[in-house]
Amino acid sequence: xxxxxxxxxxxxxxxxxxxxxxxxxxxxxxxxxxxxxxxxxxxxxxxxxxxxxxxxxxxxxxxxxxxxxxxxxxxxxxxxxxxxxxxxxxxxxxxxxxxxxxxxxxxxxxxxxxxxxxxxxxxxxxxxxxxxxxxxxxxxxxxxxxxxxxxxxxxxxx
Numbered sequence: 259x260x261x262x263x264x265x266x267x268x269x270x271x272x273x274x275x276x277x278x279x280x281x282x283x284x285x286x287x288x289x290x291x292x293x294x295x296x297x298x299x300x301x302x303x304x305x306x307x308x309x310x311x312x313x314x315x316x317x318x319x320x321x322x323x324x325x326x327x328x329x330x331x332x333x334x335x336x337x338x339x340x341x342x343x344x345x346x347x348x349x350x351x352x353x354x355x356x357x358x359x360x361x362x363x364x365x366x367x368x369x370x371x372x373x374x375x376x377x378x379x380x381x382x383x384x385x386x387x388x389x390x391x392x393x394x395x396x397x398x399x400x401x402x403x404x405x406x407x408x409x410x411x412x413x414x415x416x
Contacts, residue, residue, distance in 0.1 A: 375392045388404075
C-alpha cells in the first residue's frame with residue numbers, strides 16, 4: 259500500500275520516468291485518470307487559497323504551548339523547612355550559647371583543694387582540749403589549747 263501511495267504521489271507531481279508513468283497509468287481506472295488530469299489546476303487553486311488565509315493570531319497555538327510550559331516550570335516548589343543557611347545560623351547560636359553558659363556556670367580556673375582541715379583532740383585531763391586549723395595554701399597551722407596552763411617543753415611542735 260505504501261508503495262502505491264508513494265508511486266501515486268510521484269505520478270501526480272510528475273516526477274516518474276516515462277516508462278514508469280505509462281506502466282502506472284495502465285493500472286489506473288478512468289475516473290482516477292480524469293481526476294489526475296485536473297490535479298495541476300486543483301494544486302494551483304489550493305496554493306492560492308492557502309496563501310489567502312490569514313489567522314488573526316498566527317502563533318496562537320505556540321503561545322498556548324509556551325504558557326503551559328511556563329506554568330509547569332513556575333509551579334511553587336515545596337517549601338524547605340530547614341534550609342542550609344538557617345541550619346548554619348542555628349548551629350552557630352547553639353555553640354555560642356554553650357560557650358556562654360559554660361563560662362557562667364563552670365569556673366575556668368580550678369583553684370584546687372579549698373577545703374579547710376580542722377583537728378579536734380580531747381585529752382584525759384578534765385577540761386583540756388586542743389584544736390588545729392589549717393588552710394590548704396598556707397604553710398602553717400593555728401592551734402588552740404583550752405584548759406592547759408602551758409605546753410610542756412618536750413611536747414612542743416617544731
